[in-house]
Amino acid sequence: MRTVAEVAGWLEGFAPSRLAEKWDNVGLLWGDPGAEVERVMTCLTVTPETADEAIREGAGLIVSHHPILFRETKRIRADLPGTGFLWRLARAGVAIASPHTAFDSAADGINAGLCRRLGILDAVPIRPAAAPAAFKVVVFTPESDRDAVLAAAFAAGAGRIGDYDECSFAIPGQGTFRGGDSTSPTVGEKGRRESVAELRLEVVCPGGKLAGVLAAVRGAHSYEEPAIDVYPVESPPSELGAGRVGRLESPRSLGEFARAASGVLGVTVQVAGDLDAPVERVAVSCGAGDDFLGDAARMGAQALLTGEARFHRALEARATGVGLIVAGHHATERPGVEDLAERIALAFPDIIVWPSQDESDPLVAVDHAGRA
Template identity: 45%
Template structure:
């Protein structure tokens, strides 16, 4: 008997990463997913990095990696050629010639649960409370459909197939109660039940289910196609949008309060060293317990963190004037770290996703130790 083939392909790995970091969470301007490579090729070695720089590509090819997973997109803004006479084009050609695919999980990994900021919070020893800027759950409708008892299964199955009844990891979700419906067909009607001009009473099920708002047309077509009535009776209610566990940044809490000076040391010890270093703004003796974090550039959230009752905000790429205005307005203490360092913990998180899924598939994984932070020197 031949043993089953447990080898993983590039497509297997990228599908696993898409489940962990759904592409639909990416910002509209972003570019995520498989950049180059054949999804059907075997993936025995996978390298994880924040950036696909020349040094990281060298490491991937020297190690014999079949797939390089990067956080930052190599190709993003207005790319219309990848000739080898361009720096990025040269890297693409080197990867293809070396048989190494490239995959990117960027703002979808930022907003995923868990995602980039969860990894940063975990590195700092924070217990997560929720997102800093929560996304709304997908827009949903509640459909209420009235169906004769004998036709309930056919109608609901058609609606389920069109996208209705999905709640989290559960499908074909619904609720029903039996009652009596009545109608009187008009002269131009062609009733499936009853006669023209005669009042008809029918035992019907009132069936309720949720439907993504984006699937309205498909579910309505399925309902009309499967329902026995010429004019099915139904109601559609728009549900209030609720905050989701996904979104940018995270809010967390330390096990015990500590002064800003000590917390700043904690951040410096917990993240990889860079020329940028770790800078703090605020009273060194201020006690820190509740903390907001955002991997990557996070100064767009300064006004938000000022309203959330946190003691400190850890992020990257803070600028002088926004930080100064924030502190003058009484906002929480600020800890500014290198962009690359704030996102580096995600590499171990993404590696663990693949390790768990492909534990028996002979997939070797590794995080690049190349520091891809562009700053190389510091003085004073």
């Protein structure tokens, strides 16, 4: 039987919490990590409607894109409309996890999914996530020290590459040294140059664990003063980060692309800009992403598609010549929630997973005749 913690752990691997914005609240936010879970529901937001559906359908975990209790809440009472559904979820033993902006910025997260749907090719992050600092630690040891030094380095956190651990490389060579008057060499005598067969051992090390790894290596080494080199490691361009920008297969007018986006997302969109202007490079930011307009312009995009935009941002778009397409918060993020249900189901075939069927966009378009 699977637990809430196992599903939450998979979610952390898929959308690492380090990608979340500093103001965000992500991860397992509600419930018992050790509770068993047989059914999982995904949704955009936990509301009275989605909460009732989760309880009715026997979900043990809700994966909600938007976090619960995002702002300070002083009272959680069953008789208050803003918290009554949380009280019901607690009584039913339903846990809640939220990936939010970490999911937006994941390599195959919401924005990447929007690009696929909209036919945007070769998409890269608008604001790439900074790669964690990493180093290559090189230590020179006699053959007899190899196992002890490597074991100490691995135990301290070095040697992990992706899903592999205890990774290292060794090159044989010849080392020389001469100890001064105050030394007590492990090999040979002080004051005389010694030549010793040694190994050059290399391991990668996360920046946050460097000090511990160096201390562990020194503690396991038989030499009084082991030779250790530390090199910073450059990371390749990341697939992780906020927003996406890419190209269309062939240029289209802003109006043509906006109409195509409307059909793909199934909503009426709003557009700021010259509908006849050519568009080939397009930026995307789900939800409330109008603050990416300047980034989109700097990266050569002729249009930005997002969920929400402020009035003055639309004026800015029109003035700068970058088309702005506003498709709605729900429309730009709900498809990702549906994709996420499929991903969780593939990762956990023994769990029933579904996207909420009772969730709907709280905003409904009404025309001049009052028709929705």
